[in-house]
Amino acid sequence: MTGMLLTPIDLGPITVKNRVVSTAHGAFLDFYRPGIDPAQYVAYQERRARGGCGLIILQAMLVHPTSQTMGQWMWDRDDILPKFRLMADRIHAHGAKVFVQLAHYGAQFRSDGNADILPLWGFSPMLSPSGWEPSHEMTGAEVDEVLEGYERTAAIALEAGLDGVEIHAAHGYLVQQSFSPWGNHRNDQWSDPLRFMFEVMARVRAVAGPERAVGLRISADDFLNWSAGGLGADGLRAVAAEACGTGHLDYLNHSAGARSAHYARSIANYFGEPGRFIPLARGLRAISSGVPVIAVGKILTPAHAEAVLTAGEADLVAMTRAQIADxxxxxxxxxxxxxxxxxxxxANTGCVDRMSESLPITCFHNPEVGRELTHAELLPARRSRRVLVVGAGPAGLKATEVAARRGHQVTVVEREAQPGGRLRWVCELGAPATMFESITWILRELDLLGVEVTCGVEVDEQFLRNMAPDVVVLGTGATGSGIDVDSDGSVPVLTEDEAMATKVTGRQVLVVDLLGYQQQAYVAEYLAAGGASVTVATPFPQVGQNVGFTHIRGHLERLYGWGADLRTSTVLTGITDGVAQLRHLYSRKTDLVPVDLVVAGTMAQANTALYEVADSVADEVFLVGDAVAPRTALHAFREGDDAGRRI
Structure with a gap:
């Protein structure tokens, strides 16, 4: 294989074997917590090194106790040294290099999100952009204390054998606050916008010396205009140029944004265009004085990465989520x-959205992620068994793939005309249709494994008895249910599946959302985009109450953009003469809303009718996905994987 992607590159004194980077990201946020077993996080990162990644940058290591938030902890020297040594040894064994990111979040987030409930420290008094909590303006002595924290933290990491450190100056954290008009209104020696960052860089460089690498991660666009105290892409490019001119940096890594709310743009879901930040990388490389630049932002394939490098737009490419998926x-x-x-x-539901809730990482359709200690190796079956999988949705297909890889003889039967289960919905939704690639990938793999998926066949008792398989996996899904409400029958009530197959142009539709998940938001969007006048009623304080943070803003913007009427803290109490009665839970006020159609965004019922007969025929029966309990595709892929491993 030829091309630049696989060629080595020097980051100062450190030679990285190829141009592929896994950037710092929250995976197991308690890794630094004293006493926590590091084995799973080490296994997670080693798995990427074993797969060929050239440079792995570990998740942020805090430089001061006032930055403990989002489930993160301050390290202890005697605890972290052996953890880092283990990490370095495991990653180096595969020829990769490993750095760690150094961070202080400053006035971001919330003080009650940290272990000791310490106040937020910032350069100036301000409201936290994410928690709306006032921050404490650091005294001169406290600034010095934080600077010493950067020195001390870098020294520990490098003593343990890591190859370099990266200073986090992006996402609106403390370093970015120091050089941004919105974050620094001081009148003392720290009013100079570049002084703090330069001091951090100088001290970390002194610790690293000539044998270890030092990098800087900077937002190449803060998504803020001048009136909001932003620097914009031009201003931040000038900051980066000054940083590169100090001689302290061996590489420049970039992201974008200055608020936690900007993560939905900087770590975009399927609505974000691949390579959307390449122009920012190009701009940084033009002013970097030869300092290598890492390009970020949904670079998902080697072909795209090669194109970026060949065009001279960057020197390395971040393929972080791409390497989470594979x-x-x-x-x-x-x-x-x-x-x-x-x-x-x-999808972001397994990685970024879970990070925001301080949960361990996984992946929408790679259930190995986050379980590398037990799932990194797929062991051959002790004996080949005849397996019947009923249902070719995410759970059934994943069970089929895993069982077939292990050497079982698998037959897959699907009732519907096409595979994919309820995930086929997304094919009607524009950009979210990208998620269906999770199904097409498995189908391609099954073809290579010699497994045929038979569609349009209903499995019944006779089918099971005639086939007499050793094992049955029931991925039979769930059936939508109606709404338990007084109604005179004047308005039809549809399940979500029925609504997705209905033409609604010009009709007044009420979506009753009792779950708050993404599927209810997408049903509402589909109907609104199709020309319906949509009202959403939910008992939650927000439509999409359980939707991840990289998705919810987009849902709301699109629904409002289509003119949807979103009623929160509201329940449907009855339907009479084509009018829905909507009662607010707290004001107790009832509104009368004329409707032509009601869609029930309610709990579906698991389809388990085949379980007893399957149990009487086969040695083992597994329920997977919605047949266990109706939830999401992430759950379905995971349970299918588990079943395939247990057979």
Whole structure:
């Protein structure tokens, strides 16, 4: 395989074997907590190194106790040194390099989100952009204390054998606050917008010396205009140029944004265009004085990465989520099997959205992620068994793939005309259709494994008895249910599945959302985009109450843009003569809303009718996905994987 992606590059004194980077991201946020077993986070990062990644940057290491938030902890020297040594040894064994990111969040987030409920420290008094909490203006002595924290933290990491450190100066954290008009209104020696960052860089460089690498991660666009105290892409490019001119940096890594709310743009879901920040990388490389630049922003395939490098737009490429979805991305590319790379589909539900809730990482359709200690190796079956999988949705297909890889003889039967289960919905929704690539990837793999998916066949008792399989996996899904409400029958009530197959142009539709998940938001969007006048009623304080933070803003903007009427803290109490009665939970006020159609966004019922007969025929029966309990595709892929491993 030829091309620039697989060529080595020097980051100062450190030679990285290829141009592929896994950037710092929250995966197991308690890794630094004293006493926590590091094995799972080490296994997670080692898996990417084993798959061929050249440079791995570990999740943020805090430099001061006042930055403990989002489930993160301050490290202890005696605890973190052996953790880092283990991490370095495991990653180096695969020829990769490992850095760690150094961070202080400053006035971001909330003080009650940290272990000791310490006040937020910032350069000036301000409201936290994410928690709306006032911050404490650091005294001169406290600034010095934080600077010493950067020195001390870098020294510990490098003593443990890591190859470099990266200073976090993006996402509106403390360093970015120091040089931004919105974050620094001081009148003392720290009013100079670049002084603090330069001091951090100088001290960290002194600790690293000539044998270790030092990098800077900077937002290349803060998404703020001048009136809001922003610098914009031009101003931040000038800051980056000054930083590169100090001689302290061995590479420049970039992101974008200055608020936690900007993550939905900087770590975009499937609505974000691949490579959307390449122009920012190009701009930084033009002023970097030869300092290598890492390009970020949904670079998902080796072909795209090669194009970025060949065009001279960057020197390395961040492929972080791409390597979450498939840690063997580089290895498959080297082997000439790029077409078999499991794609990142931009779902964000397993990675970024869980990070925001301080939960361990996983992946929408790679259930190995976050369980590398137990799931990184797929062991061959002790004996080959005849397996019948009923249902070719996410759970059934994943069970089929895993069982077939292990050497079982698998037959898959699907009632509907096409595979995919309820995930086929997304094919009607524009950009979210990208998620269906998770299904098409499995189907391609099954074809290579010699497994045929039979569609349009209903499995019944006779089918089961005639086939007499050793094992049955029931991925039979769930059936939508109606609404338990007084109604005179004047308005039809549809399930979500029925609504997605209905033409609604010009009709007044009420979506009753009792779950707050993404599927209810998408049903409402589909109907509104199709020309219906949509009202959404939910008992939650927000429509999409349980939707991840990289998705919810987009849902709301699109629904409001289509003129939807969103009623929160509201329940449907009755339907009479084509009028829905909507009662607010707290004001107790009832509104009468004329409707032509009601869609029930309610709990579906698991389809388990085949379980007893399957149990009487087969040695083992597994329920997977919605047949266990109706939830999301992430749950379905995970349970299918588990079943495939247990057979």
């Amino acid at each position: 840690p063997d991305l580089v290895a498959k590319y080297v082997a000439g099997s790029a077409d078999r790379i499991r794609p990142c589909v931009g």
